[in-house]
Amino acid sequence: MKIATWNVNSLKVRLPHVLDWLAENQADALCLQELKCEDKAFPLAELEAAGYHAVINGQKTYNGVAILTRSEPAEVVRDIPGFDDPQKRIIAATVAGVRVICGYFPNGQAVGSDKFDYKLRWLAALTEWVRGEIDRHDRLVLTGDFNIAPEERDAHPDWKDEIHVSAPERAAFAGLLELGLIDAFRLFDQPERSFSWWDYRMMAFRRNFGLRIDHVLISPALRSNCTACTVDKTPRKLERPSDHAPVIVEFDSPPVA
DNA sequence: ATGGCATAATCCTTATGA
Numbered sequence: 293m294k295i296a297t298w299n300v301n302s303l304k305v306r307l308p309h310v311l312d313w314l315a316e317n318q319a320d321a322l323c324l325q326e327l328k329c330e331d332k333a334f335p336l337a338e339l340e341a342a343g344y345h346a347v348i349n350g351q352k353t354y355n356g357v358a359i360l361t362r363s364e365p366a367e368v369v370r371d372i373p374g375f376d377d378p379q380k381r382i383i384a385a386t387v388a389g390v391r392v393i394c395g396y397f398p399n400g401q402a403v404g405s406d407k408f409d410y411k412l413r414w415l416a417a418l419t420e421w422v423r424g425e426i427d428r429h430d431r432l433v434l435t436g437d438f439n440i441a442p443e444e445r446d447a448h449p450d451w452k453d454e455i456h457v458s459a460p461e462r463a464a465f466a467g468l469l470e471l472g473l474i475d476a477f478r479l480f481d482q483p484e485r486s487f488s489w490w491d492y493r494m495m496a497f498r499r500n501f502g503l504r505i506d507h508v509l510i511s512p513a514l515r516s517n518c519t520a521c522t523v524d525k526t527p528r529k530l531e532r533p534s535d536h537a538p539v540i541v542e543f544d545s546p547p548v549a
Numbered sequence: 550a551t552g553g554c555a556t557a558a559t560c561c562t563t564a565t566g567a
Contacts, residue, residue: 301566302556326566328557353557354565399566439567456567489567492554503567535555535567 293388293543294318296524297506299325299396299437299489299536303358306534307335309527313538314342317524320362321387322538323394325437327356334358349383357383357394357436367391375417382418384425390514391429393422395436400461403454411439415464423471432511434473437536439505440465442475446504448485456503473509476521476541488523489536497528508541517543 296319300306303324314322322344327334331350339346339360349370350356357380359365365385372382384393395418400411426432441447441457442465451457469475477486487502496502508521520542528537 305556326556401566451567453567491567494553496554505567532555 293320293390293545294540295321295323295387295390295392295433295435295508295543296538296540297323297325297394297435297437297508298527298538299506299534301326301328301534301536303327303335303356304329304333305532307338309530309533311338311342313524313527314344314360317538317540319360319540321390321392322360323392323435324358324360325356325394325396327358328353329356347383347385349380351378351380355380355396357381357396359383359385359387359392359394361385361387363388372414372417372421375414375421377414381414386429389431391425391432393425393432393434393436395434395438397437397439399439400455403458403460408455412460412464415461415467419464419467419471422468422473426471426473426511430511430513432473433514433541434468434509435507435539435541437505438465438507441503441505442466442507445485446487448487448501448503450501451503456505468509472512474512474515476508476510476518477504477523477539479515479518480521486523488539490528492535506536506539508539510541514543517545519544
């Protein structure tokens, strides 16, 4: 079983890349972030023609998340229950016996700003909801664009800003691990300076000046079945790419209940 | 010190991103 996450930075612009990527990778589930389109503008027909179901939670211009799945998704939840928020950042579905939570975590803009405060409140609400989800679903994957580089090695040494690497953000990430979740990427040997996002400016990709902010956290029940977790830099090299690369996690058997 | 690129919408300028 293969699950992936990809912040596409506009699904309308990136649809050709997504279709090519699905044809090449045949993922069982692909979690998308930053759709930047309303549900009525979602390219459902093209994705169904590629063999995928889709559950979506979109809005105009900003944010927006979706999960594409080969098998029929069930138990769909949109937004963090009980957290009043007009921003569409969460969608969850059960896929082939695995609870998949797809999130586009707030950026935060600058430490100490109103948006930073919102980011921390959002993270607190998410954590409490995910705690319950783990109780309800033994096999769970929390994935998406976390907008947090959890450790020093997850940020290029030249990264000057505090945002994405600040102590409160890293504490919130640690809080998710304290629920029992495991950073699948760190279960395996990885190249030095592995990142999932590179700025469009400053030739950042060519210089590998990036951040590892897109993550796949797995519940303990999935750990022994997890066989790989990689960043796929291929689409970042294409013309007009997303600034994020897909992150892929693989399991050695379909963990169907 | 600033912007540098990309996207969408308000569309020749602004908001946001990371």
